[in-house]
Amino acid sequence: MGEWTSAGLSAILHGVTAAARPSVLVIGLDCLAPDLVFDRYREQLPTFAALMDQGTWGPLRSADPPITIPAWTCMMTGVPASRLGLYGFRHRRLGSYADKYLANANHVRAPRVWDVLSRAGRSVGVLGVPQTWPPAPVNGFLVSDAPAGGSRAFTFPAELENEIERTVGRYQFDVEGFRMADPDRVLAAIAAITRQRFELFRALGTSRGGDFLMMVDMGPDRLHHLFYRHCDPAHPRHRPAHRHSGVVLDYYRLLDAELALTLRLAPADCHVLVVSDHGAQPMLGGFCLNDWLVARGYLRLKCPVPAVRDFHESLVDWSRTRAWAWGGHCGRIFLNLRGREPEGTVAPDQAPTLLQEIAHELEAELDASGRPMGNRVLRMGGSELPDPAGDHPDLIVYLGEMRWRALGSIGHADLFQLENDTGADDASHHPMGVFIHCGPGRPQGHRADLRILDVAPTILSWFNQQPVDGCDGRVLDL
Numbered sequence: 001m002g003e004w005t006s007a008g009l010s011a012i013l014h015g016v017t018a019a020a021r022p023s024v025l026v027i028g029l030d031c032l033a034p035d036l037v038f039d040r041y042r043e044q045l046p047t048f049a050a051l052m053d054q055g056t057w058g059p060l061r062s063a064d065p066p067i068t069i070p071a072w073t074c075m076m077t078g079v080p081a082s083r084l085g086l087y088g089f090r091h092r093r094l095g096s097y098a099d100k101y102l103a104n105a106n107h108v109r110a111p112r113v114w115d116v117l118s119r120a121g122r123s124v125g126v127l128g129v130p131q132t133w134p135p136a137p138v139n140g141f142l143v144s145d146a147p148a149g150g151s152r153a154f155t156f157p158a159e160l161e162n163e164i165e166r167t168v169g170r171y172q173f174d175v176e177g178f179r180m181a182d183p184d185r186v187l188a189a190i191a192a193i194t195r196q197r198f199e200l201f202r203a204l205g206t207s208r209g210g211d212f213l214m215m216v217d218m219g220p221d222r223l224h225h226l227f228y229r230h231c232d233p234a235h236p237r238h239r240p241a242h243r244h245s246g247v248v249l250d251y252y253r254l255l256d257a258e259l260a261l262t263l264r265l266a267p268a269d270c271h272v273l274v275v276s277d278h279g280a281q282p283m284l285g286g287f288c289l290n291d292w293l294v295a296r297g298y299l300r301l302k303c304p305v306p307a308v309r310d311f312h313e314s315l316v317d318w319s320r321t322r323a324w325a326w327g328g329h330c331g332r333i334f335l336n337l338r339g340r341e342p343e344g345t346v347a348p349d350q351a352p353t354l355l356q357e358i359a360h361e362l363e364a365e366l367d368a369s370g371r372p373m374g375n376r377v378l379r380m381g382g383s384e385l386p387d388p389a390g391d392h393p394d395l396i397v398y399l400g401e402m403r404w405r406a407l408g409s410i411g412h413a414d415l416f417q418l419e420n421d422t423g424a425d426d427a428s429h430h431p432m433g434v435f436i437h438c439g440p441g442r443p444q445g446h447r448a449d450l451r452i453l454d455v456a457p458t459i460l461s462w463f464n465q466q467p468v469d470g471c472d473g474r475v476l477d478l
């Protein structure tokens with residue numbers, strides 16, 4: 001008998017659904033913030049609190065970089081992002097200025113937990129996990145993230161699409177244009193998608209079952225990017241008594257209620273994990289990384305840019321450029337390397353010195369009030385980014401511990417901007433996500449040593465499977 005049936009959870013579990021007998025149930029909530037779940041809202045989230053009271057929980061150190069892609073794939077393989085060759089959603093093909101692609105399931109180089117289990121003959125069910133499109137065959141079912149490139153196929157087996165339509169209507173992948181739209185409309189859409197995602201997970205978990213069942217909902221991420229200022233008094237744009245003051249708590253309560261219903265899928269000896277790929281923190285604003293490179297003479301434009309505009313390769317005088325950047329939650333800096341880029345200017349033997357110089361200058365950068373920004377620059381092959389594979393940048397930049405977003409657009413009069421250049425944004429990613437485990441084993445309460453790379457080897461150990469090649473995580477003694 002596991003800890004499941006003790007007082008806290010028995011109040012939640014009204015009876016396990018007969019058809020579902022998972023050994024492992026993973027509820028992934030993108031960007032779910034540990035300080036909100038573990039601290040600020042804990043008393044108002046009875047299901048989360050019960051799982052914590054009966055289990056083991058703590059902040060989960062995310063991937064480097066702590067971005068949705070690669071973080072979920074790091075979690076489901078135990079392999080560092082650099083070894084997977086994944087540095088974000090967008091990538092630039094090395095050796096080209098303009099050849100870009102979006103990382104999808106075809107770019108995942110290591111088997112994920114459900115691949116290993118499928119090969120071992122265990123049944124799996126996967127719903128909405130980032131970087132699962134196009135859907136690959138599994139021993140069970142898989143509903144991918146949003147299709148791209150005009151394809152509509154998003155399930156394995158293909159006919160599952162019809163069952164989904166019959167069960168919950170048209171499947172919603174994400175909130176369209178969530179950074180640009182009317183906040184109240186987006187709020188309603190986020191809640192509707194979350195309800196649909198959980199409802200479908202329960203329905204498929206019941207009708208199809210699986211030894212390993214996992215879902216991810218993007219709702220918390222979308223909510224934080226639009227409304228985080230309202231839940232954090234420390235946010236520079238926080239306004240007390242705003243009509244949106246309660247929306248983040250309301251949404252977390254919705255998650256709590258859906259979680260309670262979904263735990264009915266789990267028998268008493270099931271390992272339940274509630275996890276997030278990263279957390280959230282106030283976004284202070286944006287730092288114009290390409291304008292900074294221009295000001296320092298690393299990036300040369302063909303002619304001055306008269307107004308703010310998106311960065312484009314055609315604007316660059318490549319014959320005099322040594323480095324350029326992409327924006328995002330973190331910055332990515334590329335060297336214009338001779339022998340690699342078409343018009344490379346940096347000799348390979350000069351590259352280490354140049355990278356060192358750029359890194360030192362960025363780490364010494366002061367904010368608008370003259371205080372150190374607290375920037376951190378990660379080198380390829382360093383401890384956070386071992387064995388860099390694939391189309392890697394040359395540096396990854398965390399601006400002010402990611403409280404500043406890297407802006408790739410150019411032509412700004414001021415290096416510091418209050419807004420993101422890709423639309424409304426309240427939140428930056430925080431490198432600590434959520435980990436809650438409840439199930440067989442000894443409940444340990446709070447732990448401070450949990451890493452996203454530990455999740456896959458731990459799950460695999462519950463099925464007597466070895467970690468995959470390249471895994472840097474360890475099996476947690478849960």
Ligand SMILES: [Zn+2]
Pocket residue numbers: 030031067068069071221277278
């Ligand atoms: Zn995410």
